[in-house]
Amino acid sequence: xxxxxxxxxxxxxxxxxxxxxxxxxxxxxxxxxxxxxxxxxxxxxxxxxxxxxxxxxxxxxxxxxxxxxxxxxxxxxxxxxxxxxxxxxxxxxxxxxxxxxxxxxxxxxxxxxxxxxxxxxxxxxxxxxxxxxxxxxxxxxxxxxxxxxxxxxxx
Amino acid sequence: xxxxxxxxxxxxxxxxxxxxxxxxxxxxxxxxxxxxxxxxxxxxxxxxxxxxxxxxxxxxxxxxxxxxxxxxxxxxxxxxxxxxxxxxxxxxxxxxxxxxxxxxxxxxxxxxxxxxxxxxxxxxxxxxxxxxxxxxxxxxxxxxxxxxxxxxxxxxxxxxxxxxxxxxxxxxxxxxxxxxxxxxxxxxxxxxxxxxxxxxxxxxxxxxxxxxxxxxxxxxxxxxxxxxxxxxxxxxxxxxxxxxxxxxxxxxxxxxxxxxxxxxxxxxxxxxxxxxxxxxxxxxxxxxxxxxxxxxxxxxxxx
Numbered sequence: 001x002x003x004x005x006x007x008x009x010x011x012x013x014x015x016x017x018x019x020x021x022x023x024x025x026x027x028x029x030x031x032x033x034x035x036x037x038x039x040x041x042x043x044x045x046x047x048x049x050x051x052x053x054x055x056x057x058x059x060x061x062x063x064x065x066x067x068x069x070x071x072x073x074x075x076x077x078x079x080x081x082x083x084x085x086x087x088x089x090x091x092x093x094x095x096x097x098x099x100x101x102x103x104x105x106x107x108x109x110x111x112x113x114x115x116x117x118x119x120x121x122x123x124x125x126x127x128x129x130x131x132x133x134x135x136x137x138x139x140x141x142x143x144x145x146x147x148x149x150x151x152x153x154x155x
Numbered sequence: 156x157x158x159x160x161x162x163x164x165x166x167x168x169x170x171x172x173x174x175x176x177x178x179x180x181x182x183x184x185x186x187x188x189x190x191x192x193x194x195x196x197x198x199x200x201x202x203x204x205x206x207x208x209x210x211x212x213x214x215x216x217x218x219x220x221x222x223x224x225x226x227x228x229x230x231x232x233x234x235x236x237x238x239x240x241x242x243x244x245x246x247x248x249x250x251x252x253x254x255x256x257x258x259x260x261x262x263x264x265x266x267x268x269x270x271x272x273x274x275x276x277x278x279x280x281x282x283x284x285x286x287x288x289x290x291x292x293x294x295x296x297x298x299x300x301x302x303x304x305x306x307x308x309x310x311x312x313x314x315x316x317x318x319x320x321x322x323x324x325x326x327x328x329x330x331x332x333x334x335x336x337x338x339x340x341x342x343x344x345x346x347x348x349x350x351x352x353x354x355x356x357x358x359x360x361x362x363x364x365x366x367x368x369x370x371x372x373x374x375x376x377x378x379x380x381x382x383x384x385x386x387x388x389x390x391x392x393x394x395x396x397x398x399x400x401x402x403x404x405x406x407x408x409x410x411x412x413x414x415x416x417x418x419x420x421x422x423x424x425x426x427x428x429x430x431x432x433x434x435x436x437x438x439x440x441x442x443x444x445x446x447x448x449x450x451x452x453x454x455x456x457x458x
Contacts, residue, residue, distance in 0.1 A: 118261035142261025
């Protein structure tokens with residue numbers, strides 16, 4: 001079993017140094033790339049989706065060479081990929097493994113689901129307080145409406 | 156409270172609410188004081204609201220302030236495509252305080268962050284209308300002697316009525332027992348009910364208006380709008396169940412007072428108007444005193 005997982009992991013080549021973001025829901029892979037501003041990334045970037053996963057059925061994975069994210073930056077992705085794990089690689093070896101954490105605030109990542117909110121009608125950064133980290137409920141700083149998990153959309 | 160914006164009823168503490176109500180009481184005794192003669196109040200009404208605007212302008216004028224502004228967005232530079240940010244930044248230069256009504260939710264919070272002068276929210280879409288809440292609290296306190304431990308019924312459209320949502324949240328600070336009377340389609344939203352539950356306050360929920368009348372100190376009536384129902388037949392079924400008639404008040408407590416944010420259409424029949432329990436027109440008058448108290452304390456003229 002272990003061997004098989006290893007074999008699948010290696011369907012995406014190993015990186016020498018950098019960050020692996022594993023266990024991303026397949027549907028969120030491209031959102032994660034956008035949130036982390038990786039679309040213009042100049043170094044090696046390996047992306048895979050719809051890989052078989054024992055835990056998740058299907059999963060996505062992103063490997064970013066020579067990139068080590070700050071935790072408040074990486075935690076932004078928890079809003080879309082709460083299952084994601086971060087693996088820090090140095091010299092092809094795993095040096096650290098951790099889960100992403102849902103942040104207390106979401107600044108300018110999420111769109112307010114209320115179409116009549118001022119943030120959807122003027123050029124304003126959105127700001128949400130995360131009032132429920134488990135079920136993921138965000139209260140808009142402006143219109144005070146609550147955006148729930150099923151309505152969360154990227155800005 | 157000097158220089159503090161009032162966007163949401165929760166921006167002010169319970170102590171600050173009480174301070175405003177006490178100041179409003181002083182203005183009720185002496186409504187004409189020229190203490191704001193050196194000040195300019197801007198009333199920016201991006202959507203029309205006659206009562207709220209006149210109430211604010213009356214409050215400002217009675218204190219000697221000068222009032223500038225516009226009464227709907229067609230007479231402002233919004234029609235030229237100006238952003239709210241630019242309008243607020245510009246108007247900040249011309250006045251000492253901004254009173255704003257805007258159709259978008261969250262516009263008042265945004266304006267308070269952009270403006271260089273304090274902002275009073277006079278209604279932002281379906282979100283907040285804190286000066287209405289304060290005048291409701293003033294009316295309740297004045298007629299009942301205190302805000303504590305009262306039985307308050309909310310009747311009609313509890314789902315969409317923002318005055319109901321804000322007042323319920325404010326009353327949660329005063330050990331209120333709530334009686335929520337509405338058609339099933341227009342029940343109080345769960346987010347608002349959560350604030351009642353969080354405080355472990357008692358509440359009842361029903362569809363029967365007559366049944367609660369004998370139990371309560373305050374009967375807060377609201378209008379049920381036909382357009383809230385997807386099926387017009389549903390509206391026809393409930394529309395007469397939430398009309399208050401004078402004959403229904405026989406069993407009421409002697410201290411009961413009937414409030415309504417106005418405008419009333421037909422949910423309180425006119426034969427109630429002469430009943431001493433009817434308080435809705437005095438409630439509207441109280442709005443002037445509360446707004447005087449807010450203008451004077453935010454401008455720092457009284458403490």
